[in-house]
Amino acid sequence: MKAIQNTQPAHGVIKTHNGLLISALLASLLGLSSMQGFAFDLKGVLKEAAQKELGQSPEAPATDAAQAQPATTSGENTTAAKASEPEFNWKNPSKEEEIALGREIAGNLLGAAPLVKDAALQKYVNSVGRWVASQSERPDLPWRFGVIESEDLNAFAAPGGYIMLTKGLYRKLNNEAQLAGVLGHEIGHVVKKHQLKVLQKQQLLNIGAGFLSDKYAKDNKLASKAIGTGAEISARSLDKSAEYEADRLGLSYATRAGYEPYGLTEVLQAIGQTSKDDGSVALLFKTHPHPDERLVALGDAIGNKLDNVKNGKTLENRFYQLKN
Amino acid sequence: MKTKFKSILIAACMLPAFYGSAALAAETGTALKNDTIRKEPYADAKSAGSFTRGENLEILKKQGAWLQVKTKKSTGWVRLLSVKRGTATTSSQSAGILAAASGRAGTGQVVSTTGVRGLSEQELKAAKFNETEIKTMESYTLSADDGRSFANAGKLKLIAFANLKAAKGDSK
Numbered sequence: 001m002k003a004i005q006n007t008q009p010a011h012g013v014i015k016t017h018n019g020l021l022i023s024a025l026l027a028s029l030l031g032l033s034s035m036q037g038f039a040f041d042l043k044g045v046l047k048e049a050a051q052k053e054l055g056q057s058p059e060a061p062a063t064d065a066a067q068a069q070p071a072t073t074s075g076e077n078t079t080a081a082k083a084s085e086p087e088f089n090w091k092n093p094s095k096e097e098e099i100a101l102g103r104e105i106a107g108n109l110l111g112a113a114p115l116v117k118d119a120a121l122q123k124y125v126n127s128v129g130r131w132v133a134s135q136s137e138r139p140d141l142p143w144r145f146g147v148i149e150s151e152d153l154n155a156f157a158a159p160g161g162y163i164m165l166t167k168g169l170y171r172k173l174n175n176e177a178q179l180a181g182v183l184g185h186e187i188g189h190v191v192k193k194h195q196l197k198v199l200q201k202q203q204l205l206n207i208g209a210g211f212l213s214d215k216y217a218k219d220n221k222l223a224s225k226a227i228g229t230g231a232e233i234s235a236r237s238l239d240k241s242a243e244y245e246a247d248r249l250g251l252s253y254a255t256r257a258g259y260e261p262y263g264l265t266e267v268l269q270a271i272g273q274t275s276k277d278d279g280s281v282a283l284l285f286k287t288h289p290h291p292d293e294r295l296v297a298l299g300d301a302i303g304n305k306l307d308n309v310k311n312g313k314t315l316e317n318r319f320y321q322l323k324n
Numbered sequence: 325m326k327t328k329f330k331s332i333l334i335a336a337c338m339l340p341a342f343y344g345s346a347a348l349a350a351e352t353g354t355a356l357k358n359d360t361i362r363k364e365p366y367a368d369a370k371s372a373g374s375f376t377r378g379e380n381l382e383i384l385k386k387q388g389a390w391l392q393v394k395t396k397k398s399t400g401w402v403r404l405l406s407v408k409r410g411t412a413t414t415s416s417q418s419a420g421i422l423a424a425a426s427g428r429a430g431t432g433q434v435v436s437t438t439g440v441r442g443l444s445e446q447e448l449k450a451a452k453f454n455e456t457e458i459k460t461m462e463s464y465t466l467s468a469d470d471g472r473s474f475a476n477a478g479k480l481k482l483i484a485f486a487n488l489k490a491a492k493g494d495s496k
Contacts, residue, residue: 107458112451113443115460126464130471131480144465152443162461166443176478235445248488258480262389265405273410283443292408296356299405300491304367306389309485315478 090203098196099142099160105195106162109234113148116167116322121147124320128176129163129183135256136191136249145183153271154284156234157186159196167322168280172270175316180257181264184250191249194242195233237287244289244297251298260312268295351383353393353407361400365390373398383409 088097115122122145129145141161148164153172155165163186173179189195247264255261272291274281288294355375362369365387375381375395385392390401466474 103458104453106461107453107455108451109448110457110461111454112447114454114457119464122461122464126466127471127474130466130468131475134468134471135482139468142465144461146461146464150443154443164461232445232449235443235448244490248490252485252487255485256483258475258483262404269409272408283445292356295405295408297491298488299357299403301488302405303491305485305488307367309483311481312483313478313480315480318478 090200090207093196093200095141095160098193101196101199102158102160102162102190105158105233106156106164109156109158109164110146110148113150113166116147116149118147118323121170121320121322125165125170125179125183128179129187132180132184132253132257132259133161133187135253136187138191141190143187152280152283153274155182155186157189157195158234159190159193159199161190163187163190169267171322173267173319175260175263175314175319177254177259177263177312177314178267179263179319180254180259181250181262182267184253185246185264186250187253188246188249189238189242192242192245194238194246198236198238199233235283235287240289244294244301247294247298248301251302255306255309255312258313260314261306261309263314265295265298268298351409353381353383353391353409355379355381355406356408357406359402359406361393361395361398361402363400365392365401369401372400375402381407383407 088101093101125145125147126143130143133139133141133143138161143161144163146162146164147170148166150166151168151171152166153169155163155169157163163183165182165186169182170179173182247268251261251264254263268291271281271284272295276285289297355377358376359374360371361373361375363372364370373395375393379395382394383391384394384399386404387401389404391404391407392401393399393407
């Protein structure tokens with residue numbers, strides 16, 4: 001009898017491990033496929049974006065590029081330096097580089113789903129987002145927000161402060177506090193540089209594994225290799241711990257901003273009631289822990305900490321209603 | 325009579341404000357974790373019983389961060405986040421069919437036939453950088469001052485609150 005009792009939990013543990021293993025394998029498969037498929041040439045756009053953000057002209061002298069070179073250069077990277085292109089400092093990207101990278105990712109995502117053509121909506125979301133972001137640890141970033149044309153339920157953050165949520169998710173919201181919570185979660189990802197860290201890690205691995213042939217180094221496709229094709233990076237999962245952390249930060253920022261603290265949890269409740277077979281949550285559920293798990297983790301982190309937080313506002317009266 | 329009418333009127337006016345509570349009338353839920361049910365909506369109130377993760381319950385009322393719930397054995401208050409609201413939806417076949425019809429199911433060649441672009445992995449991979457759209461998005465960028473004015477207009481007041489930390493012993 002005792003033996004049976006002991007095997008039950010052990011079985012559960014093994015199951016979980018298998019699940020983790022499969023996710024890890026999937027993740028690495030995705031990584032591989034993105035490295036092999038160079039369908040999308042990112043070179044020009046990223047270069048331009050970086051130059052614009054860095055305030056450099058395309059005719060920047062080669063010496064400047066050489067100076068920007070990281071200390072440890074492989075043979076391939078030296079070739080890149082000769083191509084008079086500003087090298088992306090993967091080891092320690094500047095704020096400008098982070099923004100340029102985020103712009104690239106956000107621009108690709110907008111290629112898949114453009115902005116909802118409703119200036120009043122976009123302005124409203126930027127107002128809420130900007131105020132919440134001002135309560136974060138990085139109020140100095142040029143935060144920008146957008147609602148994109150998609151009936152999926154999802155939201156995305158790209159490095160440097162580019163944040164998007166789908167029209168489908170916006171539709172699920174009932175008030176401004178809920179919007180603040182959702183944007184707060186994405187702001188948390190940017191503040192903690194979750195996505196940037198994944199890209200850096202992959203990029204440094206690529207360099208280490210010698211994936212950079214002369215041709216690619218010459219084309220300065222470093223960033224494109226890290227981002228993958230199109231907006232594929234936006235479909236990748238972060239660590240579960242990163243999602244839980246973003247939940248805690250998002251709730252904290254929205255609370256500090258004066259909103260009703262439970263906005264984010266109400267949205268998680270609503271998403272949790274969507275069937276996992278519903279196509280609109282396929283990507284969200286694949287890339288995030290289940291909303292139930294997120295609610296439990298948030299509840300544990302909150303404990304009694306909100307017991308004395310009163311008078312947070314929901315502001316449903318000024319919540320912007322979608323036109324269609 | 326007049327008083328009665330008045331109270332009905334007041335109740336009607338207050339409906340929007342209490343929309344959340346009103347909708348709870350016959351709401352069901354599931355316990356997200358093992359927790360103590362309290363006699364009153366306070367952390368130090370006396371225990372009225374407990375529930376275990378996965379247990380079905382009825383939600384009677386919401387008050388602040390607390391829900392009044394009824395289980396088979398007991399009635400009392402639990403923290404909002406100990407309960408998943410609504411009954412778990414069973415796998416919906418129609419959703420799957422709809423997804424297939426719009427070309428969004430499966431992992432093969434996804435060609436959107438409905439004109440609605442999506443955010444499946446395939447579609448994201450095929451996405452091309454859109455300079456016009458990113459410029460439009462950037463044109464909406466607001467300053468910290470803009471944000472402050474917007475907050476003032478909504479009478480939002482800053483609250484001192486430290487960033488939440490992961491619960492102790494929580495591997496998550």
